Amino acid sequence: MSRLSPYLLSCAFLTAAILLSIAIGSVFIPPTDMGRILTGWFFAASLPESLQTFAFIIVSIRLPRTVLVLLTGAALGGSGAAYQGLFRNPLADPYLIGVASGAGLGVAAALSIQWPYTFWGLLAVPLAGFLAAMLTILLVYSLARLGKTIPTTNLILAGVAFSAFATSLTSLLMLRSTGELRRAFGFLLGGYTQAGWNPVLTILPFLAIGLGFLVLNGHTLNLLQFGDEQAQQLGLPVTRAKTIILVAASLATAAAVSFSGVIGFIGLIVPHVMRLWFGADYRRLLPLSIIGGAGALLLADVIARSVLSPQELPVGIVTALGGAPFFLWVLRKAKNQGYW
């Protein structure tokens, strides 16, 4: 596995997933047509009449959806790897310290208001989710802080406590609402409700900043694996480093969750698979988890769209049903079992 360049393999996987995502839907678009349309779109050339319908489907529906899913998967994979490194815990995923439950609460609260069908109106619910998620991180971080240090155990405990609180509050809101229940529930299962390029453009800056910082902190995460004391003795300003990683990962997760809902397993499993196949060096693990997460979620989304076509399954169900068995299979086949 480690003889072929890991980046080559992952990018090949991602490319295949992207092409599948564009080709598959209620209308299957053959690869040759797809190739011509994409090159035409990219170079702003005009297309023959026969391809116009396909072109519309791709450019206005499939491409933005593909990019949104890609970005979400990238965010989940990257922040999952970062959280696992930060907390030195194989069970860590992007929702460990409450981002998902905070976002869920924000979304459930926002869904009780009828927003106008305008640019800002459409953004209201995801924005509420995003803001609630960031507030959650701020709260959990402040609760966990002990003088000048942020013990990871405190972070986890504060996150778990807040998650329980937020989840029950969300359930209460959902019970008391009438009709919006199903939409809120849909958010919690993970799925895509908004089409077009707006979601992509909205989350792109947050993802770029969040994932960018994470990728630059691979060496830092390696050092943190030795524990806070040893990391500091080796020269790392530990509190500052942990804060940066925490904020960056949470930013990416919050942005992803605001439009995609709570999609599980990607953030947990993709980093583990990458670690088993390509080693535990976070300088490599982070970018690989980002690429792998993007590809994995794209595949899951394709399945979610086609299995019960034209109805769409919530993506979160596909990732759970597919992800768990796949991971168990990988675990059994891996040579270096036991080194998570």
Next chain:
Amino acid sequence: MLKIEGLTVSYGARRVLGDVSLEVNSGEVTALIGPNGAGKSTLVRAVSGVIPLKRGIIRTNGIDLTALPPMPRARHLAVVPQAVSLPPAFTVWETVRMGRTPYLNFLGQTSAKDEEIVRLALQKVDVLDLAGRRVGELSGGEGQRVLLARALAQSTPILLLDEPTSNLDMHYQVNFMELVQGLAHNDKLAVLIALHDLNLAARYADRIALLVDGKIKASGTPLQVLTPELISEAYHLHVKVIPHPFADVPLVLPGND
């Protein structure tokens, strides 16, 4: 050379180290001994900067280490902690390479010179043939030596060791202490090593400091510090001190007189 002046550390209201002053010379092994809870580990950790000091200054060649941020501080002193729960997935080479951190950029990119220093450190500690193995597969003694190599890769003039021999068998204990002694005597490092085994200290240390209840009770050569009176009082145990049968050092034996 390392100068510790008036070091005081408290955990809340509890005074753990009180006005500790100690000098560790280059080219010498200074052993820190004392009963459990005396504060040996705390002293090592406080000097390395991971515990806040209530009072005190730590100097090396005139530079005040307490005022330095972690990165420059790590170029002056390196710590060898106990080899418990090391990240198992890194290879030995990757682990030792972490020791170069104070000289690398934040991306952790190493140059050919860094890799050579890593290789030399691995060779010095005799773990070069383990370089590709994952740390999780190593024995306790091998793991401890890897941590020593990591500290050596840090290229510091001062070396702090926190009870590194506690979990090692006889063979590895002697092996390790001879390495450490060689580093002090041949490479002129200033070595401060917290030890619980008094006879290891007697054999391999040039100077010994006895720490009891957070205070230095005595400091000097092994002969001066390892006396029946001082040790019996410090450890609340009757001991007998006899000349070592084949080494020119004292031998401490717990006895019932």
